[in-house]
Amino acid sequence: MKDDLRVLIVDDDFHVARLHATYVNAAPGFTALEPVGSGGAALEAIQTYRPDLVLIDIYLPDGNGLDILRGLDVDAFVLSAASDAASLRKAMRRGALGYLIKPFSEKHLSDRLRGYTRYRRLLAGGSALDQDLADRALRQLHTSDTQTARVRSVTETAVLSALGQTPGVLTAIDVSSAVGVSRATAQRYLSALVDEGSIEVNLRYGSTGRPEHQYSVRTP
Missing domain, CATH: 3.40.50.2300 (Response regulator)
Incomplete structure (x- = not known):
């Protein structure tokens, strides 16, 4: 691809x-x-x-x-x-x-590759990192999917909470405002959560400009 x-x-x-x-x-x-x-x-x-x-x-x-x-x-x-x-x-x-x-095993390598994907997504963009996000990014390289799901930082928990308390969908700007972090930081956490399957993202296309990413908690 x-x-x-x-x-x-x-x-x-x-x-x-x-x-x-x-x-x-x-x-x-x-x-x-x-x-x-x-x-x-x-x-x-x-x-x-x-x-x-x-x-x-x-x-x-x-x-x-x-x-x-x-x-x-x-x-x-x-x-x-x-x-x-x-x-x-x-x-x-x-x-x-x-x-x-x-x-x-194939699963062992696959786990590491998925962790590498999460690592890259958390470090995407050019904005400065806080220590919490830097620690989370490095953890992705050495944890399986199951272990990753058990480790939640304060900021990540706040992002999930903001989404869980909203009946509809939120954008990265909405999440950044609710949690009190920059839009770039919110976007990195949202991308990582999408990748691990905890939340889902949909695109809303307007009449002009780029499509808007809308996030929500994944329903069972």
């Missing part, structure tokens, strides 16, 4: 790379690019295709994936059979947003 996040898989095992590409393509909102099997090919593919996310193995035929990761200006998860603490710490120091130990 045109608006899907594009994912580059870097793994020298062709069969594993294909399997992970299948997992990625099964996740809504994601499309796997053609996998590559070396660090050199990864650097070339990143420059050519500008992926949104790279899934990179540690053990590559022309080098260590963690060394390559250090030079990447792109979001990345490490996918590796390396289960030692030193590799995990090194991956975090090199800028990895996540670390999945092989073998893992």
Whole structure:
């Protein structure tokens, strides 16, 4: 799909790379690019295709994936059979947003990809973040859908409360006024709540201008 996040898989095992590409393509909102099997090919593919996310193995035929990761200006998860603490710490120091130990299930990767989507949505836009929103964005990368539903910040709870107390629909401007936050902050929380399925959004088209997003609590 045109608006899907594009994912580059870097793994020298062709069969594993294909399997992970299948997992990625099964996740809504994601499309796997053609996998590559070396660090050199990864650097070339990143420059050519500008992926949104790279899934990179540690053990590559022309080098260590963690060394390559250090030079990447792109979001990345490490996918590796390396289960030692030193590799995990090194991956975090090199800028990895996540670390999945092989073998893992399709659901495990899908959970992380959905968390990555929520992370991006919360950080969309150019306005300044408050600490509450920064903490929530980072949590998305390391929590499953079920865990995310259990963790509600004060601001997020206020957004849900504003929607729940309104019999009709609210716009981002309505929510920002009710909660006492900026429109951009309200929009980020609303987008994340839509993504996790807690609320729904509909578009209202007027005679001119862009369509208006209207939000409401999802009914069972």
